[in-house]
Amino acid sequence: MATVSEVIAGYLGAAGIGHVFGYPGDPSVEVIEAMRKAGIRFVLGRREGTAGLMALAYAQVTGRPGVALSTLGPGSSNMTNAVATALLDRVPLVAISGQIETRREAVFTHQVLNHAQMFGPISKWTAELRASAVGATLRRAFRTATAERPGPVHLTTPADVVGAEADDAAIMLPPMRPVGVATQVFAAPGVVADPLKRLAAARRPIIVAGIGALRAGATAPLVRLAEAAGVPVIVSPMAKGLMPEDHPYFASVLDMACNDVVWDFLKGADLILCAGFDAVELIKSWTPKAPVIHIDGMANIDQVYPAEVEVVGDVAAILAALADGWQGEARWREAEVAAHRETLSTAYYQGRVTGALNPTDVIDQVRAALPANTRATADVGSHKLLVGQGWRTTLPGGVLMTNGLSSMGYALPAAITAALVEPERPCVCFSGDGGLAMVQSELSLGTELEVAPLVVVFCDDSLNRIELKQMRRQYPAEGTRLMPIDVAKAAESMGCHAHGVDSSAGLDRALAADRPTDRPTVIAARIDPAQYAAQF
Missing domain, CATH: 3.40.50.970 (Thiamin diphosphate (ThDP)-binding fold, Pyr/PP domains)
Incomplete structure (x- = not known):
C-alpha cells in the first residue's frame, strides 16, 4: 500500500513536475521524503513567500502547475502572498501546507490556523487531504488549478495523515490541456454578431492581446491575422512576446511607460478585438468608446470593459479562423504603425x-x-x-x-x-x-x-x-x-x-x-x- 505522501509524489511525477519549492516543518517530513524517492527535487527557499513565488515562476516557465510547500502556522500564513499572486496572475499553483494532527486540530491552538478560512478567499479551491480520498482530492486539485482561468488551490496535510496508508492510491491524472474547444458566440440585441463581418466593416481596428492568448499559444494565428488584415497589435505586459516586438504590426504594451500615448492610439480605433485580454492587468480604467469584440476561453464576466460581441472558445483557433476568412485590404499601413512607435519612443x-x-x-x-x-x-x-x-x-x-x-x-x-x-x-x-x-x-x-x-x-x-x-x-x-x-x-x-x-x-x-x-x-x-x- 502507498502512503498519502507517496500518492502526492506520484501525482507530481505524473504531471511532469520536477521541482517543488518551499520551507519544511514537522508535517512535511514524509512528503519531502516521498518526493525525494520519486526523483522530485525539493528547493529550499529562504522563506515560504519567496518559495511560493518560485513555484509560480516554475509554472510560467514550464506550463505545468507550480507546487509550493509550507509547514503549519506561520509557514502557511507566509505563503498567502504567493497564493494571492497566483490567483490574480492566473497561474496554476498547488500550495500544500502542513497542519497539526486531526485528533488535536479541533481543540489545540498552538500554531493552528484555519486554512480554509485563510486561503479560501485567495484560492480557487481549498481542501484537506484524507487517506480515504487522497487520489480524488489531488485529481480535483490539478484539474481546478489548470482550468480556465488557471489559479491556485490549497491543500492541507495533517501530520497524522501524510504517513498513513492511502485507501485511494490510484494515480489517474486528469486531462489538463484542451484538445479542441467548441466556439460560442454571444451578442447584444440588434448588433451584427459575426466577428469577421464586424472586422471587415471596420476602418481602424486594433487588437489588444493578453495572457489568455499567451496560454492558448496564439502567436502564429495572431501574426497571420495582423498581417492579413493590416491590424496593429497592442499586448498586455504579462503577454510580452506574444506578438514579436520586431514585427511591423506590433504597436506597444498597454499600461506601462508612456501609457497616455498608447491609450490615445487605442482611442483612435473604430473596433477593438480583445484577444485573450484579461482586465486584471489594467492599471488605468478602460476609456475607449469603440465597440469591443471579446475573444477568450471565458465569457466577459468581469465587465471591466464592455463587449457587445463575445466569441468564447480556443483563442488560437478563433484568430486562425478570422485570418483564414479575411478577404479585404490592409486596414493600417505599416508606416502608420511605425509612426506610432516613433511617437512612443520619443516619449519613452x-x-x-x-x-x-x-x-x-x-x-x-x-x-x-x-x-x-x-x-x-x-x-x-x-x-x-x-x-x-x-x-x-x-x-x-x-x-x-x-x-x-x-x-x-x-x-x-x-x-x-x-x-x-x-x-x-x-x-x-x-x-x-x-x-x-x-x-x-x-x-x-x-x-x-x-x-x-x-x-x-x-x-x-x-x-x-x-x-x-x-x-x-x-x-x-x-x-x-x-x-x-x-x-x-x-x-x-x-x-x-x-x-x-x-x-x-x-x-x-x-x-x-x-x-x-x-x-x-x-x-x-x-x-x-x-x-x-x-x-x-
Missing part, C-alpha cells in the same frame, strides 16, 4: 539627464549586451513600467512579471527559478533596490543552486513610485527613503559575483566582463531617478 526617452546613468540607459545597454533569446524578469516599481515598454522580446514568455497582484519581490525568485529550469537560456532579473531588499537573501540560494542569472538592480535609495506621488502633493518623502547600502558587497557576501556602477561606461564594462556560470552576477546600477519624474 523623455527626462533623460545628459551625463547621468538613466533608467532607460540601463535597459538599453543590458538589452544590447545580451542574446536575443534572453528571458527577463521584472519586479514591481518605476523601473517595471520602463522595462515593460522598453525591453524588446520576440518570444512568448520572454518577459516574466506579476501584473495582476503586482507583488514586489517577484523578480529575483523568478529569475533563479528560470535559470534552474532552463539553464541553457540566458536570464536577466531587473529589480529595484526596494524590491531586492524584500528577498535579497535568495541570492544565497542562487549561489547554492549554482545558477547564473544576471541580476540588475536600479539603485536610488527610494520607493520611487510612492515618493513621486508624495512629491506631486508637495509632501516630504516620509516612509519612502531607504538607507543606502552597498548592494554589490551584500551580494558578494552571499557568494555572488558583483559589480557596482554609476555611469553608462561603467555599466558597459560590467556587462562586457566575464561572468561566472555557477552563481549569480549582480550589477548594482546607481541611477539618476530624475527620468522617473518626467515619465510618471
Whole structure:
C-alpha cells in the first residue's frame, strides 16, 4: 500500500513536475521524503513567500502547475502572498501546507490556523487531504488549478495523515490541456454578431492581446491575422512576446511607460478585438468608446470593459479562423504603425539627464549586451513600467512579471527559478533596490543552486513610485527613503559575483566582463531617478 505522501509524489511525477519549492516543518517530513524517492527535487527557499513565488515562476516557465510547500502556522500564513499572486496572475499553483494532527486540530491552538478560512478567499479551491480520498482530492486539485482561468488551490496535510496508508492510491491524472474547444458566440440585441463581418466593416481596428492568448499559444494565428488584415497589435505586459516586438504590426504594451500615448492610439480605433485580454492587468480604467469584440476561453464576466460581441472558445483557433476568412485590404499601413512607435519612443526617452546613468540607459545597454533569446524578469516599481515598454522580446514568455497582484519581490525568485529550469537560456532579473531588499537573501540560494542569472538592480535609495506621488502633493518623502547600502558587497557576501556602477561606461564594462556560470552576477546600477519624474 502507498502512503498519502507517496500518492502526492506520484501525482507530481505524473504531471511532469520536477521541482517543488518551499520551507519544511514537522508535517512535511514524509512528503519531502516521498518526493525525494520519486526523483522530485525539493528547493529550499529562504522563506515560504519567496518559495511560493518560485513555484509560480516554475509554472510560467514550464506550463505545468507550480507546487509550493509550507509547514503549519506561520509557514502557511507566509505563503498567502504567493497564493494571492497566483490567483490574480492566473497561474496554476498547488500550495500544500502542513497542519497539526486531526485528533488535536479541533481543540489545540498552538500554531493552528484555519486554512480554509485563510486561503479560501485567495484560492480557487481549498481542501484537506484524507487517506480515504487522497487520489480524488489531488485529481480535483490539478484539474481546478489548470482550468480556465488557471489559479491556485490549497491543500492541507495533517501530520497524522501524510504517513498513513492511502485507501485511494490510484494515480489517474486528469486531462489538463484542451484538445479542441467548441466556439460560442454571444451578442447584444440588434448588433451584427459575426466577428469577421464586424472586422471587415471596420476602418481602424486594433487588437489588444493578453495572457489568455499567451496560454492558448496564439502567436502564429495572431501574426497571420495582423498581417492579413493590416491590424496593429497592442499586448498586455504579462503577454510580452506574444506578438514579436520586431514585427511591423506590433504597436506597444498597454499600461506601462508612456501609457497616455498608447491609450490615445487605442482611442483612435473604430473596433477593438480583445484577444485573450484579461482586465486584471489594467492599471488605468478602460476609456475607449469603440465597440469591443471579446475573444477568450471565458465569457466577459468581469465587465471591466464592455463587449457587445463575445466569441468564447480556443483563442488560437478563433484568430486562425478570422485570418483564414479575411478577404479585404490592409486596414493600417505599416508606416502608420511605425509612426506610432516613433511617437512612443520619443516619449519613452523623455527626462533623460545628459551625463547621468538613466533608467532607460540601463535597459538599453543590458538589452544590447545580451542574446536575443534572453528571458527577463521584472519586479514591481518605476523601473517595471520602463522595462515593460522598453525591453524588446520576440518570444512568448520572454518577459516574466506579476501584473495582476503586482507583488514586489517577484523578480529575483523568478529569475533563479528560470535559470534552474532552463539553464541553457540566458536570464536577466531587473529589480529595484526596494524590491531586492524584500528577498535579497535568495541570492544565497542562487549561489547554492549554482545558477547564473544576471541580476540588475536600479539603485536610488527610494520607493520611487510612492515618493513621486508624495512629491506631486508637495509632501516630504516620509516612509519612502531607504538607507543606502552597498548592494554589490551584500551580494558578494552571499557568494555572488558583483559589480557596482554609476555611469553608462561603467555599466558597459560590467556587462562586457566575464561572468561566472555557477552563481549569480549582480550589477548594482546607481541611477539618476530624475527620468522617473518626467515619465510618471
